[in-house]
Amino acid sequence: MDWVERTAQLRQWTRGGARAPHKPLLFLYALSRFQQDADDELRYSTVEQDLRRLLAEYGPGNRTTPAYPFHHLVSDGVWEVRTERGPGSPGTGVTELRETGAAGRLTPELRAALRRDPPLLGRMTRVLLDLNFPPSLHGELCEAVGLELEEAETGLVSAKRRQRDRRMREMVLTAYEYQCAFCGYDGRIGTVPVGLEAAHVRWWAFDGPDDLENGLCLCSLHHKLFDKGVLGLGEGRGEAHRILVSQSFVGRSTAAREHVITLAGRPVIGPQSGLRPIAAAHRSWHTSQVFQGSPRPATTA
Template sequence: MNWVERAAGLRQWSKGAARAPHKPLLLLYALGRFQREGDGELRYSAVEEDLKRLLAEYGPPHRTSPAYPFHHLVGDGVWEVRTDRGTGSPGTGVRELRAAGATGRLVPELRVALRRDPSLLGRMARVLLDANFPPSLHDELCEAVGLDVETGPDVPGRLSTARRQRDRRMRELVLTAYEYRCAFCGYDGRIGTVPVGLEAAHVRWWAFDGPDDVDNGLCLCALHHKLFDKGVLGIGADHRILVSRRFVGHGPAARAQVTELSGRALTGPRPGVAPVAATHRAWHTAQVFHGDPRPARAAPSPA
């Protein structure tokens, strides 16, 4: 049984390029619990709030139920559900799972395999992260589900099941196109001649067929890259910055670094370089950006 391939091939709801990371999030959560506590069952009523939080923070912008993956992950051969009446899920409804005392855990064969090969857990976790989330979120997602695994492209023994290879030139091409300045705030820090804190962000995530092309990239500082991938920030049709109404920040730093960006034109790319393509902007707005955008900040009145 190739458990890494099974993790990479989870059957997910699909409609065009829509994100549906419900099953990967539940499996990551279950792997984290297994790593910390062994093979104890996870009672739905006890983990429901944890799963809600993960879906709200790392799932698609629309509301969704944690009952969905708890029930449907059974069909992928890595998860089992039991109730007071025996084996099998009572359905996809929250009430049914609660009323039946539903519990879930990794299937026995996978638990045996994880004990026999301690490296398997990390390899499964990494392929789930690579297939469903951008690298900027990997470390914090591992922390959120309680997983202790190494992330990053240079982890020894990393097993990739990806059908595409990343273009390692993209970072330099994107940073050059934006003249080594954050497209949101203009940050351009360097140590000597080496830029620091600047990253090439995919607008349409690589895991969702986003190409390694300049018109799918933004040069962003580390803060704004994280906020862009978390759906706090976005790009409007007029290439102006969107800020989610759901973002709350009361201090002057939050206002200056986030809320006051609303409506500001992107910095770059330099003349002659294609801006972010409309199809990639539209994907990010529909699949990552959270809620409605704030109104653009009013221009100051003339003195």
């Protein structure tokens, strides 16, 4: 059985590019717990808050109970649930999962495969991260679920995987003249740009293309905040866009105000003349699937 391929083919609800990372987040959490204790069961009532936190932190704006993936991941053949009554999940009801003492863990076949081939855990983790989250979140997501990922095993063989365009970064940075589209930062060490990154507006994992109409040159800070939904793109005059800052963001320090809050309503620094700005479809996807809550009103100088 090809567990890596099965991991890549988790059945997820999808419509119009909407994100549904509920199963991948639970799977990552379960792999982490296996890494810590291969025989441990995850009692729903015990892990519910951890899963709820992960969904709130790394899921889309529309909240879903962790009972949903706890029940439905069983259908993918990698997860099993039992209750005090015996094998089988009681359903997606939170009350039923709590009251029946529902507990889940990786299937016996998968646990055996992970024991035989320890690097398999790393390969499966890479698939879950690559297909569901942008690279800027991989490190902190592993920390959030408690996974210690071995760097030695990063390969994934799958004919169905799209290949990234390695020219994307240079193409985007050149188009934006090596400055952050949100704050104008343009740092270099000698002739080498430092702290500047090419951000996908519509994530690559969700069919976001490697082209200029889906790319922004952002500094490392604003790239992370953009991928976390703190910052977004709103409509502006003509082809220009304006910066959105989430009302959910809280920062009382001078640095938080200067680097984040005061960006609200500012125009985005666009690409060079003659190059097209972010496509409306990609901007709309980010607004609906990543941006958190409502935008703050524009700040005044």
